[in-house]
Amino acid sequence: MVFCSSCRESVPTSYDETGILSCSICGKVLQFTNFSTETTFVKDKKGQSHAGGTLIWSVERENASRERLFERARDDMLNIKNGLDMGPHLAIVDQAMVYYRIAVERNFTKGRRTDQVQAACLYIACRENRKPYLLIDFSNYLQINIYVLGAVFLQLCKVLNLTEHAICQKLLDPSIFIHKYTASLAGGKNREISDDALTIIASMNHHWMQTGRRPSALWGAALYISAISHGLNCSKSDILRLVHVCGKTLSKRLIEFENTESGSLTIEELNAKAEELKESSMPQKIFGEPSSSKELLCQHKGTNKPPFGFGLCKDCYAIVIGFEGGSDPPAFQNAERQRMKLSSVTHNLSKESNSQCESRDEERPVQEPKSVEASMGNLASDPDKLQDDGVGDMSSKDFYESDGFSDIDDAEVDSYLHNEEEKRYKKIIWEEMNREYLQEQEAKEAATATHKEAWEENFKNCPEDLQAARKLDAAVKADLAKSKKEMQQKRAAEARNSVPAKSAAEAVHRMLTKKVIDMDNKGSLCKLLLF
Numbered sequence: 001m002v003f004c005s006s007c008r009e010s011v012p013t014s015y016d017e018t019g020i021l022s023c024s025i026c027g028k029v030l031q032f033t034n035f036s037t038e039t040t041f042v043k044d045k046k047g048q049s050h051a052g053g054t055l056i057w058s059v060e061r062e063n064a065s066r067e068r069l070f071e072r073a074r075d076d077m078l079n080i081k082n083g084l085d086m087g088p089h090l091a092i093v094d095q096a097m098v099y100y101r102i103a104v105e106r107n108f109t110k111g112r113r114t115d116q117v118q119a120a121c122l123y124i125a126c127r128e129n130r131k132p133y134l135l136i137d138f139s140n141y142l143q144i145n146i147y148v149l150g151a152v153f154l155q156l157c158k159v160l161n162l163t164e165h166a167i168c169q170k171l172l173d174p175s176i177f178i179h180k181y182t183a184s185l186a187g188g189k190n191r192e193i194s195d196d197a198l199t200i201i202a203s204m205n206h207h208w209m210q211t212g213r214r215p216s217a218l219w220g221a222a223l224y225i226s227a228i229s230h231g232l233n234c235s236k237s238d239i240l241r242l243v244h245v246c247g248k249t250l251s252k253r254l255i256e257f258e259n260t261e262s263g264s265l266t267i268e269e270l271n272a273k274a275e276e277l278k279e280s281s282m283p284q285k286i287f288g289e290p291s292s293s294k295e296l297l298c299q300h301k302g303t304n305k306p307p308f309g310f311g312l313c314k315d316c317y318a319i320v321i322g323f324e325g326g327s328d329p330p331a332f333q334n335a336e337r338q339r340m341k342l343s344s345v346t347h348n349l350s351k352e353s354n355s356q357c358e359s360r361d362e363e364r365p366v367q368e369p370k371s372v373e374a375s376m377g378n379l380a381s382d383p384d385k386l387q388d389d390g391v392g393d394m395s396s397k398d399f400y401e402s403d404g405f406s407d408i409d410d411a412e413v414d415s416y417l418h419n420e421e422e423k424r425y426k427k428i429i430w431e432e433m434n435r436e437y438l439q440e441q442e443a444k445e446a447a448t449a450t451h452k453e454a455w456e457e458n459f460k461n462c463p464e465d466l467q468a469a470r471k472l473d474a475a476v477k478a479d480l481a482k483s484k485k486e487m488q489q490k491r492a493a494e495a496r497n498s499v500p501a502k503s504a505a506e507a508v509h510r511m512l513t514k515k516v517i518d519m520d521n522k523g524s525l526c527k528l529l530l531f
Contacts, residue, residue: 132180221253
């Protein structure tokens with residue numbers, strides 16, 4: 001069987017007498033190889049004769065080191081399989097060895113520990129064969145950090161081109177794990193506990209509890225509720241030992257399930273509700289009547305699969321639309337509530353502003369309208385009229401009283417503002433909370449004052465020449481500070497009163513005049529800028 005690119009499937013093929021390999025359905029030539037059983041001799045560049053062609057061994061063998069590598073890897077995988085109690089069958093190891101050979105051929109094992117790569121290959125095989133083993137089981141057995149092992153697993157999936165496969169895209173099926181966990185519980189009601197736990201998990205999925213969460217905690221919560229409801233003497237520590245999560249996470253999942261609609265139901269009511277949901281999961285009851293067309297429009301078009309709804313087969317319908325979960329997830333519901341709340345607030349504010357504008361228009365005397373040109377001309381000729389008429393007076397009292405804090409309640413504003421007594425109490429509380437800091441600051445200030453007094457006392461007893469030099473130094477520093485301050489004030493006044501430059505050349509000329517720059521080639525610069 002060879003894959004035919006024209007038929008898009010694996011087709012039977014056969015070689016003809018000329019060595020052509022062609023498709024038996026469409027006749028496309030897939031391979032052309034001219035084999036010969038006769039030995040021919042050719043001469044090389046040195047003139048020596050030797051047998052031509054390529055020798056094909058009847059049994060192809062790999063080198064000894066590569067064989068020993070694969071043998072050791074197989075033995076290690078067998079040890080992992082036996083340590084995790086995967087059963088006597090070796091099919092899971094054989095499939096994992098196929099992945100390991102591909103990883104070795106693509107140099108994936110270079111720079112990585114072999115046990116991590118072997119565990120990742122075994123985990124992929126377990127996911128492919130629906131074995132009830134998680135990545136944390138391999139991590140606990142090999143004493144490897146689960147995040148390191150998970151990174152190796154994801155990198156291996158990229159190497160094997162499995163990123164779009166169901167191994168990486170679909171969630172874990174809880175049914176293959178619940179039976180494994182219930183088998184570890186003592187009580188003799190494993191089947192009933194498993195069925196009810198799966199019903200609880202389906203209810204969790206309907207309420208979108210599985211979205212964005214690790215499935216182990218959900219399975220543990222469902223198993224704990226089911227075991228307690230059947231009268232099994234089971235503690236949280238027993239469940240935590242099975243699902244490998246912490247007690248706080250399990251408690252949070254139990255509280256979240258309690259807050260849902262199904263949290264207040266009994267097991268009988270929950271099973272009855274599950275039957276109703278199962279019956280109502282058909283597409284015509286959730287999304288309306290399916291399309292009248294009976295042909296498939298999905299990727300399985302042309303196959304023998306029957307249409308399930310909306311032009312999709314059952315598999316594509318489960319992926320695109322799904323059978324579980326409400327029509328609106330919690331994130332969508334929260335966003336919708338926020339949008340409705342915001343729209344209502346905006347509508348109320350617009351109504352209030354319209355009513356205020358109408359009341360102001362009624363109170364304001366009617367004036368004859370003026371043209372735009374006349375209004376602008378009056379403002380340009382008399383700028384002081386802006387303040388006389390109140391146009392543009394954004395700091396007026398009426399403006400802030402009418403529009404300021406219009407969307408904040410007065411009681412809320414009063415709660416933010418403190419009176420004198422509240423300020424005094426707040427100061428006392430702050431000083432009590434920061435007592436150590438205040439004491440440290442007082443000690444620093446006292447030490448600085450003591451040091452300054454001692455320094456002054458030392459200079460009192462010094463000669464008169466030294467005292468005169470000290471006074472002169474202080475006077476010079478004061479004069480420099482004063483002149484610097486005056487210069488800054490002068491520059492600020494010039495910047496405020498200066499007219500903007502009309503051209504780039506004028507701006508450069510002002511800069512050169514302002515910055516006293518000693519330039520030998522200043523004349524050339526002036527000619528360049530056309531001063």
